[in-house]
Each structure stands twice: as structure tokens, then as C-alpha cells.
Amino acid sequence: MKAAVIKSPYEVEIVEKGLPEIKEGEALISVKMCGICGSDLHVYRGKHPFVKEPRVPGHEFSGVVAEGDIYSRGEAVTVEPLIPCDKCDLCIRGEYNVCRNLKVIGIHVDGAMAEYVKVPEDRIYRLPKGVSFKEGALIEPLAVAVHIVRRAKVSLNDDVLILGAGPIGLLVLQVAKLLGVKRIFITDVVDYRLDLAEKLGADYTINASVDNVEEVVYKATNGLGVDIAIEAAGAPNTPLQAVKLTKPHGRVVIVGFFEEPRVPMDMTEIVAKELEIVGSRVYWHDFKTAIDLVTRRVINVKRIVTHSFPLEDVAKAFEVADKKLYNAVKVLVLIS
Ligand SMILES: [Zn+2]
Ligand SMILES: [Zn+2]
The missing domain is CATH 3.90.180.10 (Medium-chain alcohol dehydrogenases, catalytic domain)
Incomplete structure (x- = not known):
């Protein structure tokens, strides 16, 4: 063969x-x-x-x-x-x-x-x-996205920040929207990926190499931050950004693959805001859901x-x- x-x-x-x-x-x-x-x-x-x-x-x-x-x-x-x-x-x-x-x-x-x-x-x-x-x-990457959204415990009326508009970020966006979130903010450094994110229903698309992500998120949330941040970029600065922009008692999900796994972090933010920081690895009983979502034509x-x-x-x-x-x-x- x-x-x-x-x-x-x-x-x-x-x-x-x-x-x-x-x-x-x-x-x-x-x-x-x-x-x-x-x-x-x-x-x-x-x-x-x-x-x-x-x-x-x-x-x-x-x-x-x-x-x-x-x-x-x-x-x-x-x-x-x-x-x-x-x-x-x-x-x-x-x-x-x-x-x-x-x-x-x-x-x-x-x-x-x-x-x-x-x-x-x-x-x-x-x-x-x-x-x-x-x-x-495409069921496999969709199952990854389903697992992430479950780990994030995304729920009705949440403001969700997705860092990274690659295939996983774009699928997370679609799955999160199904759950009735309030708004989705998504960042990337590549414009055409952000254009696609907008077509798929993102409310705020932010080019992190041009715009100030913190300014955009704080302005839109009256300085409160988001309920959930999903780090799907694996960039050196995005985990810190996720922690900073998540509101107290919010949740941060880390899914990016870090070629350099040690990144700067602000521990005080995590403690003071009682953030939940969780990882998400592949999938666990998510394949069936991913197949159903495609079969039902909702994703x-x-x-x-x-x-x-x-x-x-x-x-x-x-x-x-x-x-x-x-x-x-x-x-x-x-x-x-
Ligand atoms: Zn994969
Ligand atoms: Zn084993």
C-alpha cells in the first residue's frame, strides 16, 4: 500500500x-x-x-x-x-x-x-x-470541540472568549453557539480566519496583532470580563490573557498545544478571582455526540x-x- x-x-x-x-x-x-x-x-x-x-x-x-x-x-x-x-x-x-x-x-x-x-x-x-x-x-476535531465545551461548562447567556481561530477554535465557536451563549469573542493573528469566524457567528473578531484584545473585551463587557475563556492558540501570551480577561468565579480551559509549555502566569489573578483552570485532552465519550451533531445538521x-x-x-x-x-x-x- x-x-x-x-x-x-x-x-x-x-x-x-x-x-x-x-x-x-x-x-x-x-x-x-x-x-x-x-x-x-x-x-x-x-x-x-x-x-x-x-x-x-x-x-x-x-x-x-x-x-x-x-x-x-x-x-x-x-x-x-x-x-x-x-x-x-x-x-x-x-x-x-x-x-x-x-x-x-x-x-x-x-x-x-x-x-x-x-x-x-x-x-x-x-x-x-x-x-x-x-x-x-471531521468528526474527530468536532469531538475535540465538544469535549472542550463540556470541560468549559458553557451555559446559557455566557460571554465566551476563544483565543485562536484555527480549526478547533472555529468548531468550539459553533458548538458553544448551540448552547445559547450571549456573545463570542474570538482572537487570532490571521484575518481570513477571523473572517470565517464572523461568518460562523462570532460576535467580536479581534486581530491580536493589530487590536488590543483587553481593550475590546473590557469595553464590550463594561470592564467585567468574560465568563469563560478557551485557550486554543498555544501561544506564549494567550494563557495569561485568558486568566486576565475572565471574571471572578469564571473558568479557563487550556487546550492549545504549546511547543514551549512553560508560559508566564499571574497566580494572584487565579487566587483573587477564584478561577477554575482546567485542561481538555482529546475526547471522552464525545464521538457519539459529534456524529449526532453532524447527522442532525446543526453543525x-x-x-x-x-x-x-x-x-x-x-x-x-x-x-x-x-x-x-x-x-x-x-x-x-x-x-x-
Ligand atoms: Zn487532531
Ligand atoms: Zn490506561
Whole structure:
């Protein structure tokens, strides 16, 4: 089979590989589409702490079952790309997203940017009728957004600040709106992403490289700040900004991937305002919700897709996604 392999930083190639061999409890998926995620880009840049190249990336994907026990050949599916150990204290409590030995397909083991990928059968989800392979490849990032919004405990009439208008920020925006928030403020340093955020219903779009984020938020909230801040940028200054702009007893959710994980923080703000600071990691029982939201047509995941490339052009696909060329947001690779 053909597979895309990240060989070394900024070097992606198509190679010929043998079919993955499946064991009991595993299935072989013939991949249709696979998205490039921010974490794939960290691998691409050689900045991912858990990945040793060469690695076949890809964990946001759809396809059809090629071989397995539970599912029939040809069934359209997507896959929650987690391989928990099922043995540690957290797995025993069912909290598999924070498994102490968690492996992620495309990060710790070879992923779906290939004609075939092997997956644990119990992580497979059928795509309901009417849900396309394109949408199927976007269930994973939507599940990330659903989990974030749950961790944030977003509720009716909240003012929500989203720092970062990348694919995750834009999906969080859509999910939060469904819950009847009052206003959404979203920041980024790239105008076309903010334009898209506005089209998707953001009330305030703030270019942090041009405008003063604090001024805009304080002015709109009469100096009170927001109920919830979601840090989805992974930039050095955004966690501090999130803490500063959240009102007392508010909640800050950290989801960005920090290439430099140590950032400045103001502990006095956290104590004095009794802020809740929580992290959000992948998803935990959120895939079903994500699939339902797409099936019910209340979230339009396709709006964040700007580019698609065939597998042969995977090097170009990574370059476009990494450098945000041609106003790229979500880039998909079409496999078969
Ligand atoms: Zn991802
Ligand atoms: Zn475990």
C-alpha cells in the first residue's frame, strides 16, 4: 500500500509499505479521507514530544472496513483514534482519555495517511446514512470541540472568549453557539480566519496583532470580563490573557498545544478571582455526540475545510497547512 511518511522535519514522502497485520480485536480500514491536524504539524516540524520519525501521521479520518470481526466489509466508518491500555487506574475508572499509557493513532503508532490503517475494533463508529466521508474525517476535531465545551461548562447567556481561530477554535465557536451563549469573542493573528469566524457567528473578531484584545473585551463587557475563556492558540501570551480577561468565579480551559509549555502566569489573578483552570485532552465519550451533531445538521463541519489534496500531493498538503498558504484552515488528504 501507499503511505505518507514524515521522515524528518519538513520531509513527507509517499512510500510503499506492506499492509498492516491485524490481531484479534483489531480491524483494517481502507482510508477515504484524512485531515491534517495541528498535532500532525507539530510532528512535521519535529516539535512533537512523543513522536519519533519516521511516522505515518493521521488521526482524523473516515473510510470503509476492509477486514474485521464486528463490522462488515465496506461499512462506512470513522474511528476514535485512541489506544488506551485498559489496565491502569484511570482506564479501570473508564477515564480512558487520560490513560497513563495512552497511545494515539498517527502519533505513537502509524496513522491513517495511508491506503490502510489498523485500528482497535471497539473504537470504530459507523457513519450514519447521509454523513459523507468528508464529514466523517471531521468528526474527530468536532469531538475535540465538544469535549472542550463540556470541560468549559458553557451555559446559557455566557460571554465566551476563544483565543485562536484555527480549526478547533472555529468548531468550539459553533458548538458553544448551540448552547445559547450571549456573545463570542474570538482572537487570532490571521484575518481570513477571523473572517470565517464572523461568518460562523462570532460576535467580536479581534486581530491580536493589530487590536488590543483587553481593550475590546473590557469595553464590550463594561470592564467585567468574560465568563469563560478557551485557550486554543498555544501561544506564549494567550494563557495569561485568558486568566486576565475572565471574571471572578469564571473558568479557563487550556487546550492549545504549546511547543514551549512553560508560559508566564499571574497566580494572584487565579487566587483573587477564584478561577477554575482546567485542561481538555482529546475526547471522552464525545464521538457519539459529534456524529449526532453532524447527522442532525446543526453543525457544519465542512465550513472549516479550505483545501483537499490527493495522497500523491501530501508534501504540498503539509506545506499549505503548515505555512497557512492560500488562506488554509483545515486541509484534507484524499486517499481513495
Ligand atoms: Zn487532531
Ligand atoms: Zn490506561
